[in-house]
Amino acid sequence: xxxxxxxxxxxxxxxxxxxxxxxLFREGASSQLKQDYTMANLFFxxxxxxxxxxxxxxxxxxxxxxxxxxxxxxxxxxETLYDTVKTLESIGVDALVIRHEQxxxxxxxxxxxxxxxxxxxxxxxxxxTQSLLDLLTIQQEFGTFKNKVISIVGDIAHSRVARSxxxxxxxxxxxxxxxxxxxxxxxxxxxxxxxxVIESSDVMMMLRVxxxxxxxxxxxxxxxxxxxxxLTVEREKRMKENAIIMHxxxxxxxxxxxxxxxxxxxxxxxxxxxxxxxxxxxxxEMILKGRE
Amino acid sequence: xxxxxxxxxxxxxxxxxxxxxxxLFREGASSQLKQDYTMANLFFxxxxxxxxxxxxxxxxxxxxxxxxxxxxxxxxxxETLYDTVKTLESIGVDALVIRHEQxxxxxxxxxxxxxxxxxxxxxxxxxxTQSLLDLLTIQQEFGTFKNKVISIVGDIAHSRVARSxxxxxxxxxxxxxxxxxxxxxxxxxxxxxxxxVIESSDVMMMLRVxxxxxxxxxxxxxxxxxxxxxLTVEREKRMKENAIIMHxxxxxxxxxxxxxxxxxxxxxxxxxxxxxxxxxxxxxEMILKGRE
Amino acid sequence: xxxxxxxxxxxxxxxxxxxxxxxLFREGASSQLKQDYTMANLFFxxxxxxxxxxxxxxxxxxxxxxxxxxxxxxxxxxETLYDTVKTLESIGVDALVIRHEQxxxxxxxxxxxxxxxxxxxxxxxxxxTQSLLDLLTIQQEFGTFKNKVISIVGDIAHSRVARSxxxxxxxxxxxxxxxxxxxxxxxxxxxxxxxxVIESSDVMMMLRVxxxxxxxxxxxxxxxxxxxxxLTVEREKRMKENAIIMHxxxxxxxxxxxxxxxxxxxxxxxxxxxxxxxxxxxxxEMILKGRE
Numbered sequence: 001x002x003x004x005x006x007x008x009x010x011x012x013x014x015x016x017x018x019x020x021x022x023x024l025f026r027e028g029a030s031s032q033l034k035q036d037y038t039m040a041n042l043f044f045x046x047x048x049x050x051x052x053x054x055x056x057x058x059x060x061x062x063x064x065x066x067x068x069x070x071x072x073x074x075x076x077x078x079e080t081l082y083d084t085v086k087t088l089e090s091i092g093v094d095a096l097v098i099r100h101e102q103x104x105x106x107x108x109x110x111x112x113x114x115x116x117x118x119x120x121x122x123x124x125x126x127x128x129t130q131s132l133l134d135l136l137t138i139q140q141e142f143g144t145f146k147n148k149v150i151s152i153v154g155d156i157a158h159s160r161v162a163r164s165x166x167x168x169x170x171x172x173x174x175x176x177x178x179x180x181x182x183x184x185x186x187x188x189x190x191x192x193x194x195x196x197v198i199e200s201s202d203v204m205m206m207l208r209v210x211x212x213x214x215x216x217x218x219x220x221x222x223x224x225x226x227x228x229x230x231l232t233v234e235r236e237k238r239m240k241e242n243a244i245i246m247h248x249x250x251x252x253x254x255x256x257x258x259x260x261x262x263x264x265x266x267x268x269x270x271x272x273x274x275x276x277x278x279x280x281x282x283x284x285e286m287i288l289k290g291r292e
Numbered sequence: 293x294x295x296x297x298x299x300x301x302x303x304x305x306x307x308x309x310x311x312x313x314x315x316l317f318r319e320g321a322s323s324q325l326k327q328d329y330t331m332a333n334l335f336f337x338x339x340x341x342x343x344x345x346x347x348x349x350x351x352x353x354x355x356x357x358x359x360x361x362x363x364x365x366x367x368x369x370x371e372t373l374y375d376t377v378k379t380l381e382s383i384g385v386d387a388l389v390i391r392h393e394q395x396x397x398x399x400x401x402x403x404x405x406x407x408x409x410x411x412x413x414x415x416x417x418x419x420x421t422q423s424l425l426d427l428l429t430i431q432q433e434f435g436t437f438k439n440k441v442i443s444i445v446g447d448i449a450h451s452r453v454a455r456s457x458x459x460x461x462x463x464x465x466x467x468x469x470x471x472x473x474x475x476x477x478x479x480x481x482x483x484x485x486x487x488x489v490i491e492s493s494d495v496m497m498m499l500r501v502x503x504x505x506x507x508x509x510x511x512x513x514x515x516x517x518x519x520x521x522x523l524t525v526e527r528e529k530r531m532k533e534n535a536i537i538m539h540x541x542x543x544x545x546x547x548x549x550x551x552x553x554x555x556x557x558x559x560x561x562x563x564x565x566x567x568x569x570x571x572x573x574x575x576x577e578m579i580l581k582g583r584e
Numbered sequence: 585x586x587x588x589x590x591x592x593x594x595x596x597x598x599x600x601x602x603x604x605x606x607x608l609f610r611e612g613a614s615s616q617l618k619q620d621y622t623m624a625n626l627f628f629x630x631x632x633x634x635x636x637x638x639x640x641x642x643x644x645x646x647x648x649x650x651x652x653x654x655x656x657x658x659x660x661x662x663e664t665l666y667d668t669v670k671t672l673e674s675i676g677v678d679a680l681v682i683r684h685e686q687x688x689x690x691x692x693x694x695x696x697x698x699x700x701x702x703x704x705x706x707x708x709x710x711x712x713t714q715s716l717l718d719l720l721t722i723q724q725e726f727g728t729f730k731n732k733v734i735s736i737v738g739d740i741a742h743s744r745v746a747r748s749x750x751x752x753x754x755x756x757x758x759x760x761x762x763x764x765x766x767x768x769x770x771x772x773x774x775x776x777x778x779x780x781v782i783e784s785s786d787v788m789m790m791l792r793v794x795x796x797x798x799x800x801x802x803x804x805x806x807x808x809x810x811x812x813x814x815l816t817v818e819r820e821k822r823m824k825e826n827a828i829i830m831h832x833x834x835x836x837x838x839x840x841x842x843x844x845x846x847x848x849x850x851x852x853x854x855x856x857x858x859x860x861x862x863x864x865x866x867x868x869e870m871i872l873k874g875r876e
Binding site: 038040064066067068069071072073074075076077078079080083084086087088089090091092093 | 630632633640651653654834836837855858860861
């Protein structure tokens with residue numbers, strides 16, 4: 001693994017190896033990285049979780065982290081992403097985490113620049129470290145992915161989480177259901193009815209309604225969306241014993257998920273965030289060790 | 293002390309203990325903190341002094357500090373403060389400094405989240421570390437607070453500094469005067485006439501005219517405000533021997549204070565900023581030691 | 585050298601000494617700085633290269649770097665640059681890199697504040713560390729500056745790079761040509777014809793067309809500018825054997841320089857950026873050692 005752009009880049013063996021190392025980090029293992037590396041996190045879209053999680057992972061690995069402020073950089077003067085990355089290469093940066101609004105932004109970079117590229121989310125495309133932390137959370141819960149029923153519910157057309165996860169879950173043997181409003185589906189075979197899956201799912205993975213990616217006004221009020229596609233208090237009660245709730249966050253409380261159940265016993269939402277740090281440590285360590 | 297939200301949370305003994313430790317840090321003492329903690333500074337309002345002062349204090353305590361950019365975080369996507377703080381808890385943050393435009397923002401957090409919360413200023417409410425640095429500055433000057441006359445002058449209705457200080461000064465035995473324009477007073481007994489207090493005060497504490505918190509236009513031009521409520525060159529000359537000038541900054545030069553006297557012999561304005569670093573070190577150390 | 589404001593502050597001996605130390609850093613030398621210093625980088629204008637380069641240099645020198653966000657600081661509340669710098673002085677900052685849109689911003693500071701001031705670019709004025717990295721790049725190439733022909737091409741009236749470089753190149757014995765559009769020249773003796781110098785220059789130093797500093801619309805389309813004043817593919821072929829191409833970046837590809845030649849064999853554009861880190865390490869070390 002030279003870069004991490006998409007879950008499709010990873011073999012099942014590599015995925016399992018990352019999850020194993022992440023779990024070891026979670027249990028207190030120290031990093032095996034020998035050299036001091038310099039990283040930078042280029043977030044061209046707002047983020048709290050992913051950015052802070054990478055920042056924490058990098059510090060736990062004792063890396064040197066340069067601050068980068070997309071809102072105050074030369075991209076404002078029209079500099080291309082390629083030239084910005086070449087600049088950071090010249091300055092001595094070894095690895096970059098990049099979140100960018102453009103799908104497949106990395107196509108302009110791979111094979112042409114020296115720093116490692118870790119995709120922190122590209123437009124409506126991929127978000128591989130989110131997938132990995134989702135996988136770790138499911139593995140911790142069930143020990144296996146085989147025949148687990150995972151229902152991904154919401155705005156799947158605009159969701160890089162849905163895209164990143166779908167393929168990986170399937171390859172690992174899970175069964176994936178998609179549930180979405182009629183106008184939302186772009187490429188996945190989906191049902192429109194959350195009640196069809198609520199009682200049979202091991203994982204209810206609720207997606208955020210991405211108001212900022214809808215240019216026009218939505219067809220639904222928040223209350224209507226919640227009633228038709230949300231994980232309501234009532235639906236939570238009908239979930240299988242031992243079934244869990246996940247959400248990549250940020251959440252719209254009382255839209256895709258009832259506020260009262262965000263921290264209920266089934267919820268793994270904040271545990272997902274805990275796992276994010278360890279998964280990212282594992283990814284960074286694995287890629288940088290490959291360069292030593 | 294589990295968190296620091298308001299001066300009212302602190303007993304007189306705790307206040308004196310913080311001031312003592314801050315003075316020791318000022319004189320070169322090293323921190324007694326054993327563990328490596330991670331902090332983040334969540335400033336949802338612009339700040340130079342308070343933010344940079346906390347950043348310096350945290351580095352002098354050898355803490356790990358995660359960068360947080362409110363203007364580029366998921367709060368832009370509608371995430372609640374509670375969910376942002378829970379996110380940082382999940383990522384492994386031990387203590388948070390928060391400045392927020394909403395009074396009592398911490399009511400949503402206390403008792404519900406694990407990280408320590410230090411109030412870095414809440415709306416027009418409290419700013420306890422500013423009070424502590426003011427207290428240290430006065431203590432360094434006079435050795436005692438007993439019977440010292442402290443006049444707080446300016447926009448006291450909008451000032452969290454006035455609010456934080458009033459109670460603490462009184463409890464420590466000082467006499468507090470409030471001076472403000474007629475339209476400014478919200479809750480304090482005040483005089484409208486700075487000249488009534490100028491000759492009898494040991495401390496003239498000038499507040500910033502907060503243009504950004506006045507929605508309409510002011511009743512005064514800057515020159516008029518300066519003449520009626522400002523510390524003019526002429527008024528400084530009538531101050532008591534050994535009386536000092538304080539200001540929490542940022543200053544509007546030639547509005548609440550004449551530019552020529554900002555660095556005069558009586559001014560402790562930049563000394564207040566020096567003290568801010570040491571007071572914040574003492575607060576952070578005391579709270580984090582309480583968790584060990 | 586107490587501060588670095590302009591190339592004019594430096595004697596030829598000081599310039600050569602900085603270049604020598606920068607080259608040693610480039611070859612792996614460690615810093616001789618004994619004390620832990622605290623720095624802050626105050627960039628009031630967008631920057632990627634210069635800011636990241638200073639951040640890297642400071643970390644390679646193991647300095648403590650406080651984060652400063654001009655877009656979220658008290659300058660928004662009307663605080664003067666002087667008061668901001670005095671604040672940072674009070675907080676304990678030893679050295680500041682400042683980029684500011686106002687020419688000669690440092691005139692309000694020098695002699696009045698304790699922290700070292702390094703000019704990171706002032707309006708259309710100076711950019712001394714850019715000059716130093718340009719000089720290092722030319723020295724690495726030719727071993728000497730004597731009689732080397734350096735052509736600076738572009739918007740020289742708005743360019744602090746042109747201003748910083750012109751004097752230094754001349755003092756070091758190089759011959760400087762200026763080439764610019766008719767409406768661009770403010771103070772330098774210039775030709776309007778790039779083809780007059782293309783075959784005789786050892787260095788073609790292309791400047792960025794600074795769209796953001798032109799208030800009205802330009803007299804040229806991008807294609808016209810490229811054809812008349814740009815380094816086209818055709819012109820590159822007519823350059824002298826061993827002649828090199830430089831650009832301070834960010835580049836407008838296909839305006840002042842053809843995209844195809846940005847990374848051609850003659851180009852030293854990314855090497856300039858590499859040199860920037862080492863030159864800045866040398867400058868910071870020299871100034872801070874002078875204070876020990």
